Amino acid sequence: MPAGSGGTPHKTGPPWGNVAAAVVVLCAAAAALVYLDRLYPVGLGPRQPIPFSHRVHAGIKQISCFMCHDSATRSSRAGIPPLQTCLLCHARIIRTYPYIARLRELVALNQPVVWQRVNWVPEFVYFDHSMHLRRGVDCGHCHGDIRHMDRVAGAVKFEMxxxxxxxxxxxxTHDCFVCHR
Structure with a gap:
């Protein structure tokens, strides 16, 4: 202790109060980010109004793409299935799950689910799903491995x-007028 200071020695050590405060601030920031839906895995697609896991349905349950997207085999668009398609199974399976109950409610009210679009091509481009399927192009070539996605993310940029x-x-053929009509 220096001469003439007349007090008790001041202990220097780790500022635990500052560390605890920093941890609390970091935890609060992380919780806020989770709450704001900013911390989800890379490549996770947009949040949908009714959570639907392609990983569970197409992967684990091995339901064919065409069970839900049946118009892909006969038209230019793959389409979104009507809610009644979901209820083919969910009239009996996990009926009490809140989102399945919400599906039944929407069907009873004859109201659609407004899904967030994941894939699209510009309006000036003509694309026909059925033609590509008839030629043996696998859905995964353009849409990625859907069987491993909970929330579908765009696998490729649909650019020329x-x-x-x-x-x-x-x-x-890569004649311009095949796709640009």
Whole structure:
């Protein structure tokens, strides 16, 4: 102790009060980010009004894409299934799950679910799902491995370069008027 200070020695040690405060602030920030839906895994698609896991349905349960997206085999659009399609199974399976109850309620009220779109091509591009399926193009080539996605994320950017390269790789015409009508 220095001469003439006349007090008790001041102990220097770790500022535990400051560390605890920093931990509390970091935990509060992390909780706020989770609450604001900012901390979800990379590649996770947009939040949908009714959670639907393609990983469970297409992966674990091995339900074919065409059970729900049946118009893909016969038209240009894959389509979104009517809610009654969901209730083919969910009239008996996990009926009490709140989101399934919400589905039944929407069907009873004849109201649609407004899903967040994940994939699209520009309006000036003509794309026909059925033609690609007839030629043996797997859905995963453009949409990724849906069987491992809870919330679907766009696997590729549907830009002209992607389509042209696929047509070249598969020795298919890349005449402009095939896609731009």
């Amino acid at each position: 370069g992607f389509c042209i390269q696929c047509h070249r790789d598969n020795r298919v």
